[in-house]
Amino acid sequence: MLIRQIPIRNSLSNYMYLLACEETLEAIAIDPLDHALCLRVAKGLGWSIKVVANTHHHHDHIGGNDPVIAATGAQLVSHLEAMQSIPNVNRGLQAGDTLQCGKLSLKVMDTPGHTLSHICLFFSGTETEKPALFCGDTLFNAGIGRCDLGGAPEIMYQTFVEQFYPLADDVRVFPGHDYIENNLQFALDREPDNQSAQSLLAQFKAGLSAESYVSTIGVEREINVFFRLDQAQVRSGIAESLGTDVSRLDDRLTFVCLRRIRDKW
Ligand SMILES: [Zn+2]
Structure with missing residues (x-):
């Protein structure tokens, strides 16, 4: 699979993606908000966009659909239940469905939480290519x-x-926004002794570009506090903020509290 991660550099730091079949150069555009840039990049690569895929219905993900479809005749796909919120969807997707483009094949995951109708697309990899989420x-x-x-x-x-904790360590992670530096700062606010997070943040401060950095599930297990619910420092911080004993916390409550603390952080 050919992958282009395209940073939009808007106020929300969205990423959009072009994924192409190596043989046919037919491509899927994921959340192509900056339609002009997306079309320009595809043209420059000689890829022809056949599918526009929306991960969910928020405007910063669907706002570029119409012009990309007008220019390419692509089919629009989304979560089956997001079809009420996203205009002109051609195909509603469910867990386990396959999204095909040329010889490229992606598995559809039904991943509610950010919204209640959100999909992720999973590439299971080949002998020479790592999986990708x-x-x-x-x-x-x-x-x-x-x-x-x-x-x-x-x-x-x-x-x-x-769906995410069980993934293999070598799965590459391609998210919808670039928030990595701020997120690392939050991770370190919760777990100051996390050396992996410290050292990655230091690399960004020293000039490593977030736009060219691709993490993996294995890396997320080290740097992402939402993968580290059982760490003593994470737990004791949550217990303190709730005014409760650490023995009363489980993973679920820790996760939910972390998300609430992050909302106000
Ligand atoms: Zn959103």
């Missing part, structure tokens, strides 16, 4: 999506338990 606004590098714009943290937790 296109996760919209569920999982971010070193953080997770908000749950107060139509979602719920308890539901997000269930999605992580059932």
